[in-house]
Structures are given as C-alpha cells and as structure tokens.
Amino acid sequence: MNAEGTVRSIFVTGLKNAHAIENHALSIIKPQVSRIENYPEDATRLDQHIHKTETQIARLNQLLSDFAEDRSALKDVALSLTSATAATGQTVAADEILKYSFANFAFEQVEIAASRSLLTVAEQGGFSASSTALRANLDEKEKDGRLDRTTPVGCYLEVPLAEICRRNCKGLTE
Numbered sequence: 001m002n003a004e005g006t007v008r009s010i011f012v013t014g015l016k017n018a019h020a021i022e023n024h025a026l027s028i029i030k031p032q033v034s035r036i037e038n039y040p041e042d043a044t045r046l047d048q049h050i051h052k053t054e055t056q057i058a059r060l061n062q063l064l065s066d067f068a069e070d071r072s073a074l075k076d077v078a079l080s081l082t083s084a085t086a087a088t089g090q091t092v093a094a095d096e097i098l099k100y101s102f103a104n105f106a107f108e109q110v111e112i113a114a115s116r117s118l119l120t121v122a123e124q125g126g127f128s129a130s131s132t133a134l135r136a137n138l139d140e141k142e143k144d145g146r147l148d149r150t151t152p153v154g155c156y157l158e159v160p161l162a163e164i165c166r167r168n169c170k171g172l173t174e
C-alpha cells in the first residue's frame with residue numbers, strides 16, 4: 001500500500017472507531033433518560049445531547065459513504081455495545097445524577113480525542129472535504145465537554161457540575 005493508501009486506511013478506521021464510540025455513548029446515555037425522569041431539566045438536556053449525537057453519527061455515516069465504506073458491519077459493533085447497558089427502569093437517587101454527569105463528562109473527552117485525531121489525519125491525507133463535518137462534530141463536543149476551571153469539577157452539557165452538586169445538597173436538606 002502506498003503512503004496515500006495508508007493514510008486513507010487509517011482515516012477510515014478512525015471514522016469507524018468514532019462511529020462505534022458515538023453509538024456506545026448513546027447506549028450509556030439513553031437508559032439514563034428514563035431513570036432520571038424525576039429531574040426533568042437533566043432529562044431534557046440528555047435528550048438534547050442524544051439528538052446532537054445522532055446528528056454527529058449521521059455526519060460520520062456520510063463520511064463513511066463518501067469513502068465507499070459499507071456501513072452494515074458497523075451496526076454489529078453498535079448492537080454488541082448496547083446490550084451491556086440495559087436500563088433497569090428504576091428511578092435514581094440524587095447522587096446518581098452526579099455519577100452520570102462524571103461518566104458522561106469523561107466519555108465526552110474520549111469523543112473529543114477521537115474527533116481531534118480524525119481531523120489531524122484528514123489534514124495529513126488532504127481530505128479537506130471531510131474536515132467541515134469533522135469540525136462541526138468537534139465544535140459541538142468541545143462545547144458540551146469543556147473543562148471550566150472557574151468551577152470545582154468542570155462543566156457538562158453547559159451546566160457547571162458545581163451547580164448540580166449545590167442543587168442536590170439543597171434537595172437533601174429541604
């Protein structure tokens with residue numbers, strides 16, 4: 001394989017990995033929505049993130065199509081990951097919202113790392129037509145998963161985790 005083919009192969013593999021990561025994220029977040037219905041603001045934010053993730057997956061699907069990749073194999077990866085995180089149907093204690101926030105925040109960082117590396121490989125390979133979609137995905141992720149150093153534990157989905165902590169403490173003392 002020549003150098004051009006090697007970069008293309010690395011890029012396509014990166015797209016497939018990013019696709020699997022996004023589907024894994026959905027399998028983590030979707031069960032949370034039904035479990036936190038007592039916290040409608042958080043449920044709404046998670047719902048919005050699910051829609052955003054689906055848009056990001058659609059962009060990756062388009063890029064895979066552009067590179068003539070068969071997406072039928074990707075479904076298997078997604079399905080095998082979702083079975084590990086089935087919803088229990090129980091509602092959650094207040095502190096579980098925090099645990100979800102930590103896990104979601106951490107996972108968003110994995111997505112950011114994957115998106116940044118894809119953009120770099122796209123630049124190396126001269127796949128400039130792919131960069132716009134990858135940049136759109138990365139911009140959304142960096143906004144949702146930014147580490148805001150003015151708050152003690154960062155920020156997830158544009159809400160400082162400190163605010164969630166305070167709200168939960170308030171709920172426990174009322």
Ligand SMILES: [Fe+2]
Nearest residue numbers: 025053108111
């Ligand atoms: Fe995400």
